[in-house]
Amino acid sequence: xxxxxxxxxxxxxxxxxxxxxxxxxxxxxxxxxxxxxxxxxxxxxxxxxxxxxxxxxxxxxxxxxxxxxxxxxxxxxxxxxxxxxxxxxxxxxxxxxxxxxxxxxxxxxxxxxx
Amino acid sequence: xxxxxxxxxxxxxxxxxxxxxxxxxxxxxxxxxxxxxxxxxxxxxxxxxxxxxxxxxxxxxxxxxxxxxxxxxxxxxxxxxxxxxxxxxxxxxxxxxxxxxxxxxxxxxxxxxxx
Numbered sequence: 050x051x052x053x054x055x056x057x058x059x060x061x062x063x064x065x066x067x068x069x070x071x072x073x074x075x076x077x078x079x080x081x082x083x084x085x086x087x088x089x090x091x092x093x094x095x096x097x098x099x100x101x102x103x104x105x106x107x108x109x110x111x112x113x114x115x116x117x118x119x120x121x122x123x124x125x126x127x128x129x130x131x132x133x134x135x136x137x138x139x140x141x142x143x144x145x146x147x148x149x150x151x152x153x154x155x156x157x158x159x160x161x162x163x
Numbered sequence: 164x165x166x167x168x169x170x171x172x173x174x175x176x177x178x179x180x181x182x183x184x185x186x187x188x189x190x191x192x193x194x195x196x197x198x199x200x201x202x203x204x205x206x207x208x209x210x211x212x213x214x215x216x217x218x219x220x221x222x223x224x225x226x227x228x229x230x231x232x233x234x235x236x237x238x239x240x241x242x243x244x245x246x247x248x249x250x251x252x253x254x255x256x257x258x259x260x261x262x263x264x265x266x267x268x269x270x271x272x273x274x275x276x277x278x
Contacts, residue, residue: 053205085269093206093253093269139205150196150219151255151267153205 051075053142055154062130063162070125070157072140081143082123083151084114088136096138099123110134132163165190167256167270175276176244184239184273188256194218195237196267197229198253206253212237213259241275249277 056071074080084096097108104116114125123140137158141151168187176182188195194213198206211219212231231237235256241248251274255267 083266092271095266095268098266141205150208150211150221151198151206152208153198155203155205 051142051144051152053140053152053154055138055140055157057157058155059158059160061160061162064132065129066161068125068127068130068134068159070138070140070159072123072125072154074121074123074140074142074152076121079145081145082114082116083141083143084108084112084123084125085139085141085153086136087139087156093139096125130159130161132161135159135161167254167268169252169254169270169273171273172271173274173276175278177278178244178246180244180277181240181242182244182275184241184252184254184275186237186239186254186256186270188235188237188254189268192256192258192268193235194257194259194265195231195235196255196257197237197239198255198269199223200251200253200272202250209239244277246277249275251275 052075054073082099085093086096087093096112097106099106099116107113112127116123137156139156140154170185196211197209200206208221209223210229215231226242229239251272253272254270257265257267
């Protein structure tokens with residue numbers, strides 16, 4: 050079955066620390082990959098996306114992600130986190146085909162200490 | 164431009180009742196998808212509609228139904244509510260059938276509590 054795994058349930062960092070959140074998806078051929086963020090009290094917002102081309106994708110607010118096809122991974126990174134990055138982060142995959150639905154991971158809650 | 168809007172924001176129902184949730188997509192978007200997000204989990208796909216036709220259905224019972232109107236807004240109906248239906252229901256819209264090279268944009272959700 051198609052699935053998405055996010056390895057960390059809750060990550061706690063101090064400001065200025067580097068961040069890497071893991072995301073792996075089950076094999077399913079060609080995929081589109083997304084990271085969404087949900088800030089406290091706000092709705093899901095698109096952080097970045099990969100459709101094709103350069104496997105290193107840059108998103109908003111200094112985030113980037115790298116698609117490694119051989120590892121079925123799409124890890125999210127940020128060199129230096131800020132308190133305002135405190136949020137829940139969701140990796141999502143679209144496996145294409147006739148349905149365009151997204152399959153989400155369970156999410157990683159990031160808490161940044163000032 | 165307005166984003167995806169959903170109503171109501173919150174809803175409290177009792178077991179066995181029926182509920183209707185509403186969604187208005189971003190102007191110009193023709194595809195609407197519904198997701199259920201249970202506390203502590205990622206969103207799970209329920210339905211996708213494009214040009215008023217159902218184009219996808221997730222693994223949800225027949226108590227869940229939806230439709231899309233000529234103005235591309237959508238309703239999600241849930242009959243015979245169970246305690247386990249308590250969740251945040253998200254609506255997402257995209258320009259076309261949300262497949263390759265398209266992106267879904269999410270609304271704020273409707274928080275449904277079933278007592």
